[in-house]
Amino acid sequence: MGKGKFITALATLHPDINYIGIEKYDSVMIRAVAKREAIEDCPNLTFLRYDAEDLAEVFAPSEIDRIYLNFSDPWPKDRHAKRRLTSMEFLARYRCYLKPEGRIEFKTDNRPLFDFSLEQAKEAGWQLSAVTYDLHHSEYAVGNVMTEYEEKFSALGNPIHRMVAEYPAK
Numbered sequence: 687m688g689k690g691k692f693i694t695a696l697a698t699l700h701p702d703i704n705y706i707g708i709e710k711y712d713s714v715m716i717r718a719v720a721k722r723e724a725i726e727d728c729p730n731l732t733f734l735r736y737d738a739e740d741l742a743e744v745f746a747p748s749e750i751d752r753i754y755l756n757f758s759d760p761w762p763k764d765r766h767a768k769r770r771l772t773s774m775e776f777l778a779r780y781r782c783y784l785k786p787e788g789r790i791e792f793k794t795d796n797r798p799l800f801d802f803s804l805e806q807a808k809e810a811g812w813q814l815s816a817v818t819y820d821l822h823h824s825e826y827a828v829g830n831v832m833t834e835y836e837e838k839f840s841a842l843g844n845p846i847h848r849m850v851a852e853y854p855a856k
Contacts, residue, residue: 706732738771752790753791772802793833
């Protein structure tokens with residue numbers, strides 16, 4: 687979940703929706719917790735210090751409505767491709783825990799990772815929508831909640847890539 691700006695903003699904007707932020711690293715989690723504590727009342731937001739590889743230990747099948755993957759580690763070496771959160775391996779895991787109408791929303795400034803993610807999603811049978819190579823200059827910019835990394839990379843002039851993936855109902 688990163689440093690927490692994105693998820694705390696969503697939880698504040700949508701108090702009727704429960705949000706669970708998952709973060710693997712303590713150093714990042716500490717920053718998110720500080721942001722969460724700065725909000726006066728936000729009972730719909732919980733954090734888990736956890737590895738996304740172990741979703742089965744936390745969630746039941748078809749329990750999740752939406753998964754946000756924002757500025758994930760690109761794992762640039764080919765031999766590490768299976769560690770990317772948008773790899774076929776992870777997409778198969780997400781499919782188990784997403785509700786039939788559930789979806790994944792993915793944002794990054796890393797073009798090779800984005801292209802890889804598009805290919806993996808198509809190969810895995812996911813339907814893609816809201817695909818853009820320049821989010822902030824697209825029709826999808828309206829209502830976009832930015833992450834810390836998104837603000838940083840946008841300020842540097844990097845275009846932000848975004849896609850939404852849904853697995854078709856059987």
